[in-house]
Amino acid sequence: MATSLPSCALYLLLLLSLQHPSQASDTLTANQKLSGNQKLISQDGNFALGFFQPAALVGGSNDKWYIGIWYNKIPTQTIVWVANRGKPVYDPVLSNLIISDDGNLALLANHSKSPMWSTNIRNHIATSSTMAVLNNSGNLVVKHDSNNSTVLWQSFDDFTDTWLPGNKLSRNKKTGVIKRLVSWKDRGDPALGLFSIQLDSNGSPQYILQWNNSIVYWESGNWSGNAYTGVPESSPSNSYPNSGYTFQFVDNDVETYFTYTVKNDAQTFTRGIVDVSGLFQTLVWTNVTQAWTPFFTQPKAKCIVYGVCGENSKCSENAASSCSCLKGFTEKYPENWKLGDHTAGCRRNVPLKCGNNGSMKTKQDRFYVINSVKLPDDARSIDAADVRACELTCLNNCSCIAYSYDGSCWVWYNHLMNLQDNIGGSMYSISIRLGASELPNSGTKKWRTTAIIISGLIVLSFGVTILYFSHKRRRPISGINHGDGSLISFKYRDLQFITRNFSERLGAGSFGSVFKGVLPNATIVAVKKLEGFHQGDKQFRAEVSTIGNIHHMNLIRLLGFCSKGPMRLLVYEYMPSGSLDKHLFGSSSTTLSWKIRYQIAAGIAKGLAYLHEECRDCIIHCDIKPENILLDDSFVPKVADFGLAKLLGRNFSRVLTSMRGTVGYLAPEWISGEAITTKADVFSYGMMPFEIISGKRNLEHTETSMGTFFPVLVAKKLLEGQVQTLFGSEIFNAVGVELERACKVACWCVQDSESSRPTMGEVVKILEGLLDVEMPPVPRYLEVLAEGSKNVKFFSDEPAK
Ligand SMILES: *[C@@H]1O[C@H](CO)[C@@H](O)[C@H](O)[C@H]1NC(C)=O
Ligand SMILES: *[C@@H]1O[C@H](CO)[C@@H](O)[C@H](O)[C@H]1NC(C)=O
Ligand SMILES: *[C@@H]1O[C@H](CO)[C@@H](O)[C@H](O)[C@H]1NC(C)=O
Numbered sequence: 001m002a003t004s005l006p007s008c009a010l011y012l013l014l015l016l017s018l019q020h021p022s023q024a025s026d027t028l029t030a031n032q033k034l035s036g037n038q039k040l041i042s043q044d045g046n047f048a049l050g051f052f053q054p055a056a057l058v059g060g061s062n063d064k065w066y067i068g069i070w071y072n073k074i075p076t077q078t079i080v081w082v083a084n085r086g087k088p089v090y091d092p093v094l095s096n097l098i099i100s101d102d103g104n105l106a107l108l109a110n111h112s113k114s115p116m117w118s119t120n121i122r123n124h125i126a127t128s129s130t131m132a133v134l135n136n137s138g139n140l141v142v143k144h145d146s147n148n149s150t151v152l153w154q155s156f157d158d159f160t161d162t163w164l165p166g167n168k169l170s171r172n173k174k175t176g177v178i179k180r181l182v183s184w185k186d187r188g189d190p191a192l193g194l195f196s197i198q199l200d201s202n203g204s205p206q207y208i209l210q211w212n213n214s215i216v217y218w219e220s221g222n223w224s225g226n227a228y229t230g231v232p233e234s235s236p237s238n239s240y241p242n243s244g245y246t247f248q249f250v251d252n253d254v255e256t257y258f259t260y261t262v263k264n265d266a267q268t269f270t271r272g273i274v275d276v277s278g279l280f281q282t283l284v285w286t287n288v289t290q291a292w293t294p295f296f297t298q299p300k301a302k303c304i305v306y307g308v309c310g311e312n313s314k315c316s317e318n319a320a321s322s323c324s325c326l327k328g329f330t331e332k333y334p335e336n337w338k339l340g341d342h343t344a345g346c347r348r349n350v351p352l353k354c355g356n357n358g359s360m361k362t363k364q365d366r367f368y369v370i371n372s373v374k375l376p377d378d379a380r381s382i383d384a385a386d387v388r389a390c391e392l393t394c395l396n397n398c399s400c401i402a403y404s405y406d407g408s409c410w411v412w413y414n415h416l417m418n419l420q421d422n423i424g425g426s427m428y429s430i431s432i433r434l435g436a437s438e439l440p441n442s443g444t445k446k447w448r449t450t451a452i453i454i455s456g457l458i459v460l461s462f463g464v465t466i467l468y469f470s471h472k473r474r475r476p477i478s479g480i481n482h483g484d485g486s487l488i489s490f491k492y493r494d495l496q497f498i499t500r501n502f503s504e505r506l507g508a509g510s511f512g513s514v515f516k517g518v519l520p521n522a523t524i525v526a527v528k529k530l531e532g533f534h535q536g537d538k539q540f541r542a543e544v545s546t547i548g549n550i551h552h553m554n555l556i557r558l559l560g561f562c563s564k565g566p567m568r569l570l571v572y573e574y575m576p577s578g579s580l581d582k583h584l585f586g587s588s589s590t591t592l593s594w595k596i597r598y599q600i601a602a603g604i605a606k607g608l609a610y611l612h613e614e615c616r617d618c619i620i621h622c623d624i625k626p627e628n629i630l631l632d633d634s635f636v637p638k639v640a641d642f643g644l645a646k647l648l649g650r651n652f653s654r655v656l657t658s659m660r661g662t663v664g665y666l667a668p669e670w671i672s673g674e675a676i677t678t679k680a681d682v683f684s685y686g687m688m689p690f691e692i693i694s695g696k697r698n699l700e701h702t703e704t705s706m707g708t709f710f711p712v713l714v715a716k717k718l719l720e721g722q723v724q725t726l727f728g729s730e731i732f733n734a735v736g737v738e739l740e741r742a743c744k745v746a747c748w749c750v751q752d753s754e755s756s757r758p759t760m761g762e763v764v765k766i767l768e769g770l771l772d773v774e775m776p777p778v779p780r781y782l783e784v785l786a787e788g789s790k791n792v793k794f795f796s797d798e799p800a801k
């Protein structure tokens, strides 16, 4: 046993005599050290362990290093475990990972004696025989070579933010120890963040997501034997039987845990994480796109995540960027904000005046109102007779930063968290306190009158100017030229002009926002600003001209484009009736007649058949869903956003699957990493007739839980010859043939195996009654999705035919 005095020298001696592990070993033994760019590599080559720097290191000096485990075969740095989370070392060459002489795996910086990090175990057996092995599961295991059955320590017991296949996220009933995943602090810092997932500490068999280890913002619901009750579309294993997942929920006298494994020879890489924006996601590496595809995300509504936008900001569920600072505030850490981590929130631009105590000499702080909101947390109720009294009470307390009056007076002190805006139907509004200079037209009444007159004059003269110009410019906007066939190449400032500086937003799609514009010839257009785009100008023009050459009555027409610096914009024909989802599920959902519904289903099929089979280059759409079907004024459907998959390349799958609503339409091959063909579109298309028929989202049917997932119900009723029971007999007598045909074709489209699914051309023929079909089998993947199943191996089955 080493005494403390000479141990420093001993360490140095020891270090000098240590050898580096031989190339590509998976084992670190007691006389070896790991430093610099040396790595341990698991036997099958899938995982590596060594020093790394976070790829997205924010804030300049990129000098923090960590010991971690990552995927060795994936080009995108993907860290699954970090040893020294909050304790970086600054020079990997001077730092060593060793088996220390107390038998621990330890990280030493600068040859110092006390480790930056250690496994902290009491090791009773001879330390010379202790070793650390990185095994094929991505688990770093410390054991003795003499007794390799005993695990002394393993990284699987020491979660960071990642849950790998084979690992148990458990609660030990004897010791009370609860394992949890804790998010990184931000994308460049693996230190402990604010979000975590774990089994409920009160003993319920459910997982909970928490903020700062205290506030629960999501619960999975209790395990009910085959699924979590709060997750009707169920767990990853349920949803994607073809990808070879197995899963298991265990609740015995000793412990409770959930675990999953993946059939390994598929070379499928999959992981669960709690990310820096508080979402729990499972992702799979997709070879075709060379990107991680999320296929399970909770909570579904990102604004539910506690503090996701930080302080003094608002969260909007349906916007391209969910978080934005309130007026008068600016991002606290713009770099993190850009990387999608908004948790630091926003800071005030101009300090509050406060304390002027009603004196008329200085300008008072003022309030501005945001309507249709979900109010922030931590409201305090105070007595106030009316809205004016409520405002005054707030104004008179320096800590009060907002109020809301709805008969009673609510105020907020010091911080605003979890304000959500754009809530359709919300009656609440909130008044936010700002320094007077932040709000224009402030001041006395006299001032205001002057301001109104002046602004009136400005508007008037502006109007005259525009009139003058619009008369003068009865020619196309300068700079428009008809390059690339019929496509117009717009200048950016022309698009600014026709959209009135992007003032009227029509919507936020998967790939950016869309704005309304009016061409000089009075044609209304939709201008799409692409986001997340990295293609060069030349390639962009080539792709765009391909899209521009596609003309079909059921495909949205591309009229022009703009490519300026990093900006890419597309100009499309404008569809006054908006997208199909609004008509099917929106609050203003129209009652479409059956005839129109059938026309829509058939029209979409024709548009896709043209894309797949009749264009010069076959185009796979990759993102078929009601949001991407637009309707003209006689409800003729037009498929939008085709060709963007190719245009956006690698970014596409990220954008695609991070959008709420897309997941319900994705074919299983997106998840299993198989090649994507036109049959993936057929699958997505197939999910829509069910929704067109029922007027409800498949995932949102109230009876979704267990067994009656609408597409599965339809398939089963078809086989029983009872499909009419799903519809009123009145309807069925009138349009039964078409209804049954639509149900049948949809069921064929959503079959697991690509070869079972028809082509879009065949779908058109079936819908037109030109081609007959047999009864479809119940689609297995959807069935499992609906029913859930405990510990079943899915991979063995041949697809039903
Ligand atoms: C390592 O040594 C360098 C230079 O002596 C020093 O700047 C740095 O702070 C040391 N790092 C640690 C972690 O002790
Ligand atoms: C990795 O280690 C864990 C724990 O010892 C073990 O359960 C698992 O089977 C190992 N995996 C492989 C692929 O060796
Ligand atoms: C190996 O470890 C197990 C469990 O700790 C113990 O029961 C066994 O006696 C050990 N065997 C040897 C050879 O040390």
Ligand SMILES: *[C@@H]1O[C@H](CO)[C@@H](O)[C@H](O)[C@H]1NC(C)=O
Pocket (backbone or CB within 6 Å): 148, 149
């Ligand atoms: C321990 O390792 C040796 C050699 O690597 C192997 O032969 C033996 O089967 C292992 N024992 C156990 C219990 O895994």
Ligand SMILES: *[C@@H]1O[C@H](CO)[C@@H](O)[C@H](O)[C@H]1NC(C)=O
Pocket (backbone or CB within 6 Å): 203, 204, 205, 222
């Ligand atoms: C979940 O399970 C716990 C313990 O088994 C029980 O106390 C609780 O009532 C259950 N919750 C629901 C919503 O059923």
Ligand SMILES: *[C@@H]1O[C@H](CO)[C@@H](O)[C@H](O)[C@H]1NC(C)=O
Pocket (backbone or CB within 6 Å): 212
């Ligand atoms: C998280 O909770 C701790 C106390 O448990 C508190 O000190 C800390 O300020 C909290 N963090 C934030 C960001 O509110």
Ligand SMILES: *[C@@H]1O[C@H](CO)[C@@H](O)[C@H](O)[C@H]1NC(C)=O
Pocket (backbone or CB within 6 Å): 266, 267, 268, 287, 672, 673, 674
């Ligand atoms: C993905 O690509 C890697 C490397 O090219 C290959 O080893 C692996 O088998 C591929 N996986 C699938 C599911 O195609």
Ligand SMILES: *[C@@H]1O[C@H](CO)[C@@H](O)[C@H](O)[C@H]1NC(C)=O
Pocket (backbone or CB within 6 Å): 355, 356, 357
């Ligand atoms: C206004 O009132 C507050 C508290 O009532 C006090 O702290 C502050 O000093 C006063 N300010 C002025 C300018 O009188």
Ligand SMILES: *[C@@H]1O[C@H](CO)[C@@H](O)[C@H](O)[C@H]1NC(C)=O
Pocket (backbone or CB within 6 Å): 396, 397, 398, 399, 400, 413
């Ligand atoms: C302002 O409100 C806070 C929180 O209720 C309270 O602690 C404080 O005393 C109030 N200040 C004044 C001047 O009323």
